[in-house]
Amino acid sequence: MVALRVNKSHSEADQPSSPVVRFEADQPLKLDAGTLLSPFQVAYQTYGDLNADKSNAILVCHALTGDQHVASPNPVTGKPGWWQVLIGPGKVIDTDRFFVICANVIGGCLGSTGPASTDPATGKPYALNLPVITIRDMVRAQLMLIDHLGIDQLFCVIGGSMGGMQVLEWASSYPERVFSALPIATGARHSSQNIAFHEVGRQSVMADPEWLGGDYLVAGRRPEKGLAVARMAAHITYLSEAALHRKFGRNLQDRDRPTFGFDADFQIESYLRHQGMTFVDRFDANSYLYLTRAMDYFDLAADHGGRLVEAFAGTKTRFCLVSFTSDWLFPTEESRSVVHALNAAGASVSFVEIETDRGHDAFLLDEPELFAAIDGFLRSAARAKGLAVR
Amino acid sequence: MVALRVNKSHSEADQPSSPVVRFEADQPLKLDAGTLLSPFQVAYQTYGDLNADKSNAILVCHALTGDQHVASPNPVTGKPGWWQVLIGPGKVIDTDRFFVICANVIGGCLGSTGPASTDPATGKPYALNLPVITIRDMVRAQLMLIDHLGIDQLFCVIGGSMGGMQVLEWASSYPERVFSALPIATGARHSSQNIAFHEVGRQSVMADPEWLGGDYLVAGRRPEKGLAVARMAAHITYLSEAALHRKFGRNLQDRDRPTFGFDADFQIESYLRHQGMTFVDRFDANSYLYLTRAMDYFDLAADHGGRLVEAFAGTKTRFCLVSFTSDWLFPTEESRSVVHALNAAGASVSFVEIETDRGHDAFLLDEPELFAAIDGFLRSAARAKGLAVR
Missing domain, CATH: 3.40.50.1820 (Alpha/Beta hydrolase fold, catalytic domain)
Known part of the structure; x- marks a missing residue:
């Protein structure tokens, strides 16, 4: 797969x-x-x-x-x-x-x-x-x-x-x-703040052992988890606090009460995880490094x-x-x-x-x-x- | 070590x-x-x-x-x-x-x-x-x-x-x-936005293969990279854009011009990396999961x-x-x-x-x-x- x-x-x-x-x-x-x-x-x-x-x-x-x-x-x-x-x-x-x-x-x-x-x-x-x-x-x-x-x-x-x-x-x-x-x-x-968020994303990609110093493609692997976390962090910056509050607030996902666990209890958690997971299907992790760097340098x-x-x-x-x-x-x-x-x-x-x-x-x-x-x-x-x- | x-x-x-x-x-x-x-x-x-x-x-x-x-x-x-x-x-x-x-x-x-x-x-x-x-x-x-x-x-x-x-x-x-x-x-x-940032941090820890479903201590390992990235993301939220601009702006680190690479060119990058790396020496990754969850539930x-x-x-x-x-x-x-x-x-x-x-x-x-x-x-x-x- x-x-x-x-x-x-x-x-x-x-x-x-x-x-x-x-x-x-x-x-x-x-x-x-x-x-x-x-x-x-x-x-x-x-x-x-x-x-x-x-x-x-x-x-x-x-x-x-x-x-x-x-x-x-x-x-x-x-x-x-x-x-x-x-x-x-x-x-x-x-x-x-x-x-x-x-x-x-x-x-x-x-x-x-x-x-x-x-x-x-x-x-x-x-x-x-x-x-x-x-x-x-x-x-x-x-x-x-x-x-x-x-x-x-x-x-x-x-x-x-x-x-x-x-x-x-x-x-x-x-x-x-x-x-x-x-x-x-x-x-x-x-x-400076924008560079900071980009750096978090890059470090997340590069911390993924599947990244392999960038050589994941020839090895038939992909740093999907690291890229997904990078996308999740970035996605928060694309929205406003007010919009998040309006769309998700503290609403729970498919349940009446919290599970007292680490599943996605809140709708915002499930939404962010979805953003991360779908992103890795359409984007190359190294491209993410290069394009965030281009913005930082601008x-x-x-x-x-x-x-x-x-x-x-x-x-x-x-x-x-x-x-x-x-x-x-x-x-x-x-x-x-x-x-x-x-x-x-x-x-x-x-x-x-x-x-x-x-x-x-x-x-x-x-x-x-x-x-x-x-x-x-x-x-x-x-x-x-x-x-x-x- | x-x-x-x-x-x-x-x-x-x-x-x-x-x-x-x-x-x-x-x-x-x-x-x-x-x-x-x-x-x-x-x-x-x-x-x-x-x-x-x-x-x-x-x-x-x-x-x-x-x-x-x-x-x-x-x-x-x-x-x-x-x-x-x-x-x-x-x-x-x-x-x-x-x-x-x-x-x-x-x-x-x-x-x-x-x-x-x-x-x-x-x-x-x-x-x-x-x-x-x-x-x-x-x-x-x-x-x-x-x-x-x-x-x-x-x-x-x-x-x-x-x-x-x-x-x-x-x-x-x-x-x-x-x-x-x-x-x-x-x-x-x-x-909602605060839960979102915490969820990014938790996903970063849990994405680290060294986390081992939480059982890293008995295996003598630690999800240091995942926890460091979590800390970097969180640290941005503890500061203001104005403070980041005042302290770091777009200043480069120890150099006159960008390296055109993925090293920490900007001072803010090096600062954040330092925050991430020193944090893992003093904090337990699972505790980070539990305490962020406690705040989210509040x-x-x-x-x-x-x-x-x-x-x-x-x-x-x-x-x-x-x-x-x-x-x-x-x-x-x-x-x-x-x-x-x-x-x-x-x-x-x-x-x-x-x-x-x-x-x-x-x-x-x-x-x-x-x-x-x-x-x-x-x-x-x-x-x-x-x-x-x-």
Whole structure:
């Protein structure tokens, strides 16, 4: 059973059920770690049609445990795409009008080159021999995909959480390629507390003896327990205290009184265990290490001499930032500091703070105010770019 | 090395470096789980002298990972007692005037009966054969100790966090035995989010293959990695985001630039790893399971038909509650709801919310406002009880 999963996961890394662009030795990926990654590949999905002048492309950047299946069923889980409530024919991001692209990030585990991919030097999975990946590396690979697709300027780059970091990086590194940018529930750097939670998750994975120093795939094993605990800890940070109280409170699971044991007595315990167990079926443990590390390293101000305004100097990109009042992973304050920097850089920027108790995960949910904000911003940007508006 | 630690931990459970009261078969401990624990023992420390009319006794209740060594060096770590800043000769809780008692809780691992203690039925450590312990069980055992010491009424019961839960339980179950009560940074129940964090910690311990279904002691092994990860996750909740930012920010550890690897690059990572590693040297993993479970089960209102006011009906105990603005484990709101219930019950109650960025752990630190609040409350209570006041 474990071996079956491993085989699936390993082949998924090299042969995903998505289109793939493979960049050979003549097109290496320059990494912040100081090395070149080559060959490498990017797996992606597209929705809708690119118009004649290639001006209607929207790039969606996914979060830590997301993937390219943003608006169609996920082939691994069978569930709807992670933003299918937002993106599709006639939806807020209308694929009858826009050409939507979403690529699995470098370091991921659903088809783009990551630690589970085959290292051409050894014929075995990279595991920890893959250099550490940064948010900028992910964006650099996406740029090569966009070039490959022949798109000069993206109409919009949008994403939440780690996806929002990529949006900020895109707007900072390639402003002329981004007409509008929509970073949601994110920040220009990862806070000390966020690094702390990620470190707990990594230590949990690495403490699992099945991790084998990262070489579990060749051994036909998987650090499932360690990864499940990592996911459980992380999942708490995606919700708010108020939402947990509203959804679960101190309600017991299938029973009238506590069992006076260590089973999942409380609904919140059973919910968290389920989150942990289902996660390990769809995610690679080493990818989890690499992607959490990429988020930890992200610090856009530090990349510009400590001044965030310099990250956006002279930008002509139109921005809309969105935060959620109960998001304690990326509190409003983090978005506000980006807004301040954008204002100081003279950028066109709007900012929407949405009142909700649903925490960080609100960006993935059917949140009417979020959809209204995205809709309004895209309409305004489409008019400014001269695209047809419904 | 591991075996050495195990022997030490195991013998510590039965023969601690503290006085012990052993309750034999004629004095079983009635447990909420519905069974009797017998024989059992309580290890405790005292400081100062009990006065002639036995009216100057202060019981200190320790928190999750605390112990009875509240005001003298800890024999396991060699560090000062955990509240030695507050308690001692001439200090705020002046042992020249008060007789201070602190007992290791039932379920703990420093001398009172817990999962590492020898089960008389098998001659081996109880491990998971110990019934689940509740806060009320801990207090029931403390009451037996207080009876043993011949003390009719405690002048004050004081404690923070899980210690504060015990204070509330004391005041609710034995109001005539408690002249004054000082619950700090606590609540009348454990919230859904707090249960969630505890469940992550328990799953981390139980995921460690060295845990062996709880039977690691007889096998001469210890689930050190799982327990360390549990401690790391919990430790984040004891601090505030602001304190983490102030103390660590995104500062790197002993280096100018990130290593692009999975070593502890950031100071916060190295700090957390240290917290995890030192914890396993002084704490028993099964005790961690039992004591987190006890906190999760605590719900004083539920024990009184869902009405917290009923928990304190007719009380004559004088109360002072203290909370900290940046404590997100036991937010001020939790203390406030206890204050409301006490007001509704007609109790004498004062409430101090202290402005600090130090989070939940503030109750353990040299916090002048906390000391002033305790000092003022004890002076007033001493006058009311007719004790000599400095």
